Amino acid sequence: MAQITIDKSCCKGCDICYAVCPKKIFVRSKNRNHYGTNMPDVREPMECTYCGMCQRMCPDGAIQVTREEEPVNEN
Amino acid sequence: MNSLYQSYIRTEALPSLFCPGCGNGIIQMAAIRAIDGLGVRENLACVSGIGCSSWIPCYLNLDVMHTIHGRALAFATGLKMAQPDKKVMVFTGDGDCLAIGGNHFLHACARNIDLTVVMVNNYIYGMTGGQKSPATPMDAVTKTSPYGATDYPIDGCQLALTMGATYVARWTTAHPVQLEKAIWEGLENKGFSYIEVLSQCPVQGGKNLYGEKEPAAILKKYREMAKEGEITLGRFAQNNQRKEYLERVEQCLATQGWEES
Numbered sequence: 001m002a003q004i005t006i007d008k009s010c011c012k013g014c015d016i017c018y019a020v021c022p023k024k025i026f027v028r029s030k031n032r033n034h035y036g037t038n039m040p041d042v043r044e045p046m047e048c049t050y051c052g053m054c055q056r057m058c059p060d061g062a063i064q065v066t067r068e069e070e071p072v073n074e075n
Numbered sequence: 076m077n078s079l080y081q082s083y084i085r086t087e088a089l090p091s092l093f094c095p096g097c098g099n100g101i102i103q104m105a106a107i108r109a110i111d112g113l114g115v116r117e118n119l120a121c122v123s124g125i126g127c128s129s130w131i132p133c134y135l136n137l138d139v140m141h142t143i144h145g146r147a148l149a150f151a152t153g154l155k156m157a158q159p160d161k162k163v164m165v166f167t168g169d170g171d172c173l174a175i176g177g178n179h180f181l182h183a184c185a186r187n188i189d190l191t192v193v194m195v196n197n198y199i200y201g202m203t204g205g206q207k208s209p210a211t212p213m214d215a216v217t218k219t220s221p222y223g224a225t226d227y228p229i230d231g232c233q234l235a236l237t238m239g240a241t242y243v244a245r246w247t248t249a250h251p252v253q254l255e256k257a258i259w260e261g262l263e264n265k266g267f268s269y270i271e272v273l274s275q276c277p278v279q280g281g282k283n284l285y286g287e288k289e290p291a292a293i294l295k296k297y298r299e300m301a302k303e304g305e306i307t308l309g310r311f312a313q314n315n316q317r318k319e320y321l322e323r324v325e326q327c328l329a330t331q332g333w334e335e336s
Contacts, residue, residue, distance in 0.1 A: 010090070015289065016294065056105070056251040058100070058104070060091065061081070061104060064076065
């Protein structure tokens with residue numbers, strides 16, 4: 001499962017991430033960033049395909065996607 | 076914060092002065108990824124002029140020279156002559172490169188000196204309040220052309236090709252993967268590399284230049300324009316036929332009995 005974090009102090013609320021994510025993982029929220037605008041919220045990180053477009057396209061480097069290894073089922 | 080971004084940025088200088096949705100951040104990220112992929116961080120110096128786009132390298136934790144308006148290429152030429160073993164990268168804007176620095180641009184292209192120039196073209200003077208720039212399209216309404224611009228725009232890529240640059244490419248901020256590859260190839264190319272990036276200025280250009288105000292909508296428009304052939308993207312030239320300037324200078328000096336110490 002992907003762990004997606006959005007830095008409150010970097011985000012400026014430009015709304016580019018909503019458009020570039022192919023799985024529409026980012027959703028609008030009422031949370032405010034330090035710039036004073038609305039910042040995105042993460043919906044269902046299970047669907048992330050690790051394409052990395054949000055990291056490339058975020059103009060302020062606010063988004064970090066890390067891959068968490070899923071626990072292997074021993075059975 | 077993105078971990079790669081954090082390792083290359085001067086975090087004490089944040090937040091950056093770029094407006095929300097500015098294309099400069101995307102270009103900064105592409106440049107960071109290319110520099111990191113090539114592993115040339117220790118052997119790289121960045122030079123920039125004046126304008127919004129010239130603030131891109133100022134946030135990078137590299138050797139950076141922020142110089143006077145239009146003269147970024149002149150400073151970079153001097154830096155390259157003094158430190159021939161280092162790579163020099165120049166960030167410049169459309170006004171900086173084509174208007175006031177046009178003469179330096181022509182001569183740097185003709186010399187074919189080993190520089191990598193990333194020209195950020197947002198079609199407008201964003202920092203000073205939205206005046207017409209040499210790259211502004213015909214009939215575009217700006218602050219200084221309220222009835223539509225009457226000049227034909229200057230095509231930087233064609234100019235660089237004509238003057239003999241050895242690597243010429245054009246991409247937009249809507250194509251970050253290709254842009255990263257172009258910067259990578261430009262840094263690897265021995266000779267003058269010119270990469271034009273069509274960027275968005277949602278604040279000044281968004282008023283009535285692109286027809287859209289939202290950054291994501293401008294990016295979508297760029298993708299559609301590229302698909303319909305209104306703007307030409309891609310790699311225009313890559314040749315190694317022309318000799319690099321420093322090689323020619325050393326050859327000339329060798330005929331005079333000069334030896335490298």
